Every structure is written in C-alpha cells, then in structure tokens.
Amino acid sequence: MSRDKRLQDRSIYPHWCTDTVRFCDQDAAGHVNNVALCAYLETARLTFMRDMGMMGGNPDGTRGISAGMTVSFLAESHWPGQVDLGTGVIRLGTSSITVGSAAFKDGACIAAAEMTVVRLKGKTPHPIDEALRAHLDKYRLKGFSEA
Template sequence: MPNHPQPLRSDYKYLQPITTRWHDNDLYGHVNNVTYYSYFDSAVNTYLIEQGGLDIHDGNVVGFVVSSACDYFASIAFPDRIEIGLRVGKLGNSSVQYELAVFKDGVEEACAAGRFVHVFVDRASNRPVSIPEPLRSALARLQA
C-alpha cells in the first residue's frame, strides 16, 4: 500500500468528469495503471485550455511532462463514472506540479492519487519560458 495519505474529494477545487471506456479495462478486469496517466493528462489539459487559454495547436508555449507518479488505493473498472480532482502543489516560474486524484462517482475517498510536473517551453526552441500570465492566473486559483 502507498505511504501517501488517501486524498478526499473535498481536498480539490476542480473536478473533471471522465467516462471510462471498455478498452480501459485490462485482463484483470480493472482499469490498467497506465490509463490513469491518460486521465490525469486529459483533466489537466482540459483545465489549461478552458480556464487558462492554452492554445495546443498554434500557441507559442507548450507544457512538457518531466516527472510523474501515481499511488493506487482501490480499483476502478468500466463502466465506472469517475472524476479527476486537480490542484496545484507548487507553482514556479516555468514549471508547475499538479496533484491529482481519481474519485468514483459519489465516493469521497480517492481510488488513486498522482502527481506530475509540467515545464512550459517555447514551442520552436523547446527551451523553458515563464508561464504566460493567463495560464499562471488559472493555475494560481488551484494552489493547495
């Protein structure tokens, strides 16, 4: 079992609904561990696009994942309805550490808790840049 405490739904300011899919399940009958990272990425990018104005197609700045981890407390499986809790643990000049959790619909305790770090870079040079103000403001609203 993980050494990290099991987060609660109330610990998160933003919740992104996710629909599990049939092919998310593995041979053991539950969502495969690598799929959780896809859920995390979808929740973060939805927030960045909708709340921070991130232009994933033509913007000058993009976020690269440089670190990630996940702890698992209980399994989920298709057709579970889930929500991904999102908060910001650390907001730096060019990087942000997200803290995420997976919640089954109507359950207060997380099934999994993860974290990953984005470094924002110039699309053309792949060099770190300061987080643009609209993104920074959106991320600041989620600081734990």
C-alpha cells in the same frame, strides 16, 4: 508525494472534469488497469492545462508540456462508470508548475498523482508571467503551501 493522503481528499480540488470507464480499460481479472488510470489522470492534466491557457496555439508561441508524473494506484475499480477527476496546483516554479490530481469512482479515490508541467517557448523553458501566475494561484490545492 502522490501517496500524500491530502491528494485523496475530494474537497481540496478546485478544478474538475470527468472521463468514462470503457470496457477495454479492464485487465484479464476485470479490474481497471494501470494504463487506463494513467490515461484518466492525463485527461485531468490536459483539461486543466487547456482551461488555464497552457496548450499550444497561444499567440506568443508558449505551451505547456508534461515533464513527469508520479502516480499511486490506491483502489480497485471496475467497468462501467464515470471517474471524477480533480486537479489543482501544488507548486509554481519559475517556468514549471506541479499539479496534484486524483481520480474518484464510486466514492473512492482510485488513483492520485503529482505531475510537472513545463512552460516552453520553442524548445526552451519560458518563465511563467505574472498574469498566468496570478491565474494559476487561484487553483492552488487546499492545504499545500508554497515550498
């Protein structure tokens, strides 16, 4: 799914944050390496989860955890600079959400990902309540319909 061209379109993302390209993010050839790209996408996912109230510390004991990530590396990138990170909801399940995210630098989409987050209470999947579902629904990616 992360090769889906729609994920490479800046205009579909309702949630944004940034990260800094560090000198140490480069490989021996001077390209930003795949581990750094995944770290940028992790920043996007975790910032989104925090802003949606899905991190730990909720009074009811619920939290969201990563259950998987499919990423495509789409273009070379280099130090220095900033990456713009867009994120939004692709699908809402019973106790999980699938988010799409992309990293943009110097006008190019350099990586795109599909990431699944499961809502847990303790170690057990916990249903997404109606209030959270309504909140998450406002962050659906443009052009993706409920599957």
